[in-house]
Amino acid sequence: MRRARLFLVAAAASALASACASSSPSQPTSGGSPAAADATASIAAPRPAAPANNAQVRNADQPVTLIAANAITTATTAVTYMFEVASDAGFANKVQTWDNVAQGGGQTTVKLDPLAAGRDYWWHARASGGGTTGVFGAASKFTIGPAISLGTPTPIAPLTGSQTGTRPALRVSNVSRSGPAGAVTYRFEISTSSAFTPLVQVGTNTEGINETGFIPTTDLQADTTFFWRAFAQDIANGVTSTPSAVQSFVTHQPSPAEIMASQIGVPLWPGQVPPGATGHATLGDNWQVQILHHLPTNTFFASPTIEMIRFFDLFDRGFQPDPAIDWMNTHGYPTIAQWYPPPEKAVLGLQFVYLAARNKITVNGTWDLVLKTE
Amino acid sequence: MKVTVAAVVAWTLFAGPAHAQSQGAPDKGYVEAVGQSSFGSVTSQSFGAEAGIAIKPQLQVFVEGGRTRDVSTSALSSAAKTIAGALAAVAANSGYSVKEPVTFFDAGLRFSFYPSGAGKLDPYVLAAFGAATVKQDVRYTVGGNDVTSTLAQDPYLIVLGSDLSGSFTKPMLVVGGGVAYPVWKQLVLDFQLRYGRVFAEDQAINVGRAGLGVGVRF
Numbered sequence: 001m002r003r004a005r006l007f008l009v010a011a012a013a014s015a016l017a018s019a020c021a022s023s024s025p026s027q028p029t030s031g032g033s034p035a036a037a038d039a040t041a042s043i044a045a046p047r048p049a050a051p052a053n054n055a056q057v058r059n060a061d062q063p064v065t066l067i068a069a070n071a072i073t074t075a076t077t078a079v080t081y082m083f084e085v086a087s088d089a090g091f092a093n094k095v096q097t098w099d100n101v102a103q104g105g106g107q108t109t110v111k112l113d114p115l116a117a118g119r120d121y122w123w124h125a126r127a128s129g130g131g132t133t134g135v136f137g138a139a140s141k142f143t144i145g146p147a148i149s150l151g152t153p154t155p156i157a158p159l160t161g162s163q164t165g166t167r168p169a170l171r172v173s174n175v176s177r178s179g180p181a182g183a184v185t186y187r188f189e190i191s192t193s194s195a196f197t198p199l200v201q202v203g204t205n206t207e208g209i210n211e212t213g214f215i216p217t218t219d220l221q222a223d224t225t226f227f228w229r230a231f232a233q234d235i236a237n238g239v240t241s242t243p244s245a246v247q248s249f250v251t252h253q254p255s256p257a258e259i260m261a262s263q264i265g266v267p268l269w270p271g272q273v274p275p276g277a278t279g280h281a282t283l284g285d286n287w288q289v290q291i292l293h294h295l296p297t298n299t300f301f302a303s304p305t306i307e308m309i310r311f312f313d314l315f316d317r318g319f320q321p322d323p324a325i326d327w328m329n330t331h332g333y334p335t336i337a338q339w340y341p342p343p344e345k346a347v348l349g350l351q352f353v354y355l356a357a358r359n360k361i362t363v364n365g366t367w368d369l370v371l372k373t374e
Numbered sequence: 375m376k377v378t379v380a381a382v383v384a385w386t387l388f389a390g391p392a393h394a395q396s397q398g399a400p401d402k403g404y405v406e407a408v409g410q411s412s413f414g415s416v417t418s419q420s421f422g423a424e425a426g427i428a429i430k431p432q433l434q435v436f437v438e439g440g441r442t443r444d445v446s447t448s449a450l451s452s453a454a455k456t457i458a459g460a461l462a463a464v465a466a467n468s469g470y471s472v473k474e475p476v477t478f479f480d481a482g483l484r485f486s487f488y489p490s491g492a493g494k495l496d497p498y499v500l501a502a503f504g505a506a507t508v509k510q511d512v513r514y515t516v517g518g519n520d521v522t523s524t525l526a527q528d529p530y531l532i533v534l535g536s537d538l539s540g541s542f543t544k545p546m547l548v549v550g551g552g553v554a555y556p557v558w559k560q561l562v563l564d565f566q567l568r569y570g571r572v573f574a575e576d577q578a579i580n581v582g583r584a585g586l587g588v589g590v591r592f
Contacts, residue, residue, distance in 0.1 A: 039542075039575060040535035042453060044460030072460035074453040074537055132535040135526050 041075035041130025045137035055142040059117040060238035068125040075130030079103045085123045117147035148179035150241035153230045158249040166219040175232040182236035188214040222253035257313030266306045272331045276317035284368035294352040401490040403427035406589020413582040418444040432486045439479040446474040449577045454512045465516045473511040480504025496554035506546040506572040512538045560590040
């Protein structure tokens with residue numbers, strides 16, 4: 001009986017001794033002993049979400065952002081992620097590792113540093129939290145496209161200081177390129193500001209032979225300074241060149257007299273320029289460039305002459321015929337013109353022709369060119 | 375724990391056959407086998423053995439050991455379900471089961487309201503302190519096959535932490551009472567009610583046990 005009592009006391013002591021906590025997890029974890037701290041968490045690996053497996057990523061779209069669907073875990077503490085990027089499926093050659101990435105809402109992302117172009121990459125992620133480091137999730141592959149670069153377009157025309165019409169042809173020389181570039185297009189930007197804000201017109205054109213141009217689809221505002229530049233683009237590969245040097249031009253809407261002077265190749269006003277804005281006269285009949293025959297003197301002559309054109313320009317600027325003759329004679333453009341006023345006539349007589357005011361209206365009137373018969 | 379269980383068995387052997395006692399003679403001790411229903415977060419069964427020896431006319435030192443088949447806590451079930459969701463995302467026809475068996479051993483004092491031999495019924499109360507080893511038996515299946523041991527491998531890629539695997543041993547407090555009833559010579563039926571609390575780290579485990587012990591007094 002004494003022996004039984006001793007043994008019972010020993011058993012009680014054993015019970016107390018075994019009350020000291022211990023644990024033996026069935027799977028190894030990296031955390032501390034659960035006996036010393038809370039139990040370690042369970043973690044299901046994060047799954048790759050983007051780029052999609054086998055995705056092709058244009059080199060120009062770098063840097064790549066990896067997105068992993070969050071791990072499923074029982075952890076109640078903060079969960080962090082490790083992302084690995086390798087150049088082989090076995091992850092023997094890691095090219096980037098990102099650790100301690102904080103978990104996002106539903107997904108966790110990391111923006112990579114630029115990767116070498118034209119290569120395949122594999123990536124995976126794992127989560128850690130609650131004293132447990134999970135295993136890496138499934139690996140996902142993506143490919144960075146080839147490196148492509150485009151040279152800078154060189155402006156041909158209009159260059160800075162040019163005066164143009166309201167739809168000037170913008171021209172650049174075609175760019176050089178490296179790598180397997182796709183089709184190249186050119187984007188032209190026109191603005192009233194050298195900062196290109198706002199843009200007045202934007203146009204894109206496919207590459208021409210040696211050079212590529214663009215003509216505005218609507219008239220630019222006349223007598224305005226515009227700035228323009230061009231970019232070369234490989235849309236398929238997402239590559240855009242640096243912009244061309246900025247050029248400027250001033251638009252000018254030529255008057256009818258300027259157009260005719262240009263057609264016959266003579267400066268309209270090589271010296272002094274008459275005052276006033278155009279828009280006060282209308283071209284009537286026979287102003288087209290042509291050869292006329294003055295029958296009385298059997299003279300063939302090119303019409304209109306620069307004198308005819310200058311008188312029309314003065315009428316267009318609001319001059320009446322007599323003041324126009326006076327202005328010509330006093331400003332270095334001598335003339336023998338003679339004005340035959342209404343009511344009998346309303347014509348300005350020149351050597352072989354009359355400039356006839358239609359319906360004898362000289363203010364904002366229409367002027368016909370009539371061959372003399374006498 | 376194995377040591378303590380072995381101690382109970384050894385003690386039972388050393389105690390030898392119970393001496394025949396006449397009605398009214400004081401008892402020197404007892405030993406009995408116990409079967410119980412357990413109540414906690416889940417209902418289960420418990421089996422064990424208990425033995426005691428008198429140190430005073432109404433006071434006995436006793437030890438007990440046993441095993442409760444399942445005391446799964448809500449925390450364990452919830453965590454298991456979370457990971458089951460992850461498994462279902464990568465494997466069709468997945469499933470899981472949760473059991474949390476406890477093996478315990480404790481020692482304490484048992485106080486009888488009446489001196490032994492004073493009457494037929496022997497009501498008593500007791501309190502004990504010991505240890506419990508809790509095993510977190512969470513199993514995952516895919517297509518009916520147990521994949522728990524391969525969860526960390528492709529395609530599952532799941533690491534079970536100690537919240538869903540392994541076992542731990544923690545202190546355990548037991549209080550209870552009952553009524554012993556001698557049915558024939560030294561043969562006694564012991565109607566028992568026990569409450570145990572395992573002091574686990576994350577969530578204490580409470581287990582109630584109600585059952586019957588069959589044993590002998592000597």
